[in-house]
Amino acid sequence: MSPLPSTIPALVRTRVRAAVRRPSRLTPEETETRGLLLRLCSLLLQYPDTELVAARGELRSAVEALPPSPAAERLTAFTGWLTGQEAEALERHYVEMFDLRRKSSLYLTYYLHGDTRRRGMALLTLNQRYRAAGWDTGGGELPDHLPVVLEFAALAGPGGGEAPLRQHRRGLELIHRALTDADSPYRHVLAALLTLLPPPTEADRAAVARLVAEGPPNEEVGLDPYGTYPAYGNGEFAPPDAFVPPTPAPTSPEEVQR
Helix, strand or coil, rough: CCCCCHHHHHHHHHHHHHHCCCCCCCCCCHHHHHHHHHHHHHHCCCCCCCHHHHHHHHHHHHHHHHCCCCCHHHHCCCCHHHHHCCCCHHHHHHHHHHHHCCCCCCEHHHHHHHHHHHHHHHHHHHHHHHHHCCCCCCCCCCCCEEHHHHHHHHCCCCCCHHHHHCHHHHHHHHHHHHHHHHCCCCHHHHHHCCCCCCCCHHHHHHHHHHHHHHCCEECCCCCCHCCCCCCCCCCCCCCCCCCCCCCCCCCCCCHHHH
16 A cells, blocks of 8 residues: 555645634534623623623623533633722732733733734734724724634634634733732633633643743834833833833825835
8 A cells, every 4th residue: 555645644634723722613602602701701801890890790690601611711810809899909909910010911912922013014904804804993902912812702702713822822921920029910811711712732832831931022213103112201211111002003005105
């Protein structure tokens, strides 16, 4: 018998990788539950303003009504903490975890591209993905803000909708690790999200380790077309370890050229 063609193993590997990157065929009920989990993660990772704090009881009830799963268990742990905290304590903790720490910033392209020109193009590409799907973010946040990415995933579905989450899995792993090291209850929300994604590869683990040790890429010149960092406050500089996102990416080729 002649040996199998050399292309067969490569073809098998490609199909296996493709199967791992996306969920297996889901029933309508499973798809609905998955979308609800993503939307809950999106809501729970937003700033705890007055409206969100007032809805804590409803959010907890929605989580408790989920079918049993590792993700639901994690979200139950988080909403238990959320409902037991004073509003001001929630605000302080959120700012400390997500606004003043680079390793747990919620702006995903930062982990992949750092402060380089590639990040501006990544923001533009992500915004174009949203528009192609007929979704308008409203312009209130950058397109790579994790709650925005999660909302898009919930609306667009497990295939293309979740592609940005899969692309930025390493950044999500780093956020989860940073929140775990800080003993923040928000680690449960990231852990819930990670249960919905393919398991990390050895390359993913190695890349996260490099990010922890070295940080994202850095580039001191060439960022002007995509927005330089604004002042942190009223003429104040950001704290030494603060992450200040750039202004939104340009929305047209003409603006990019300028």
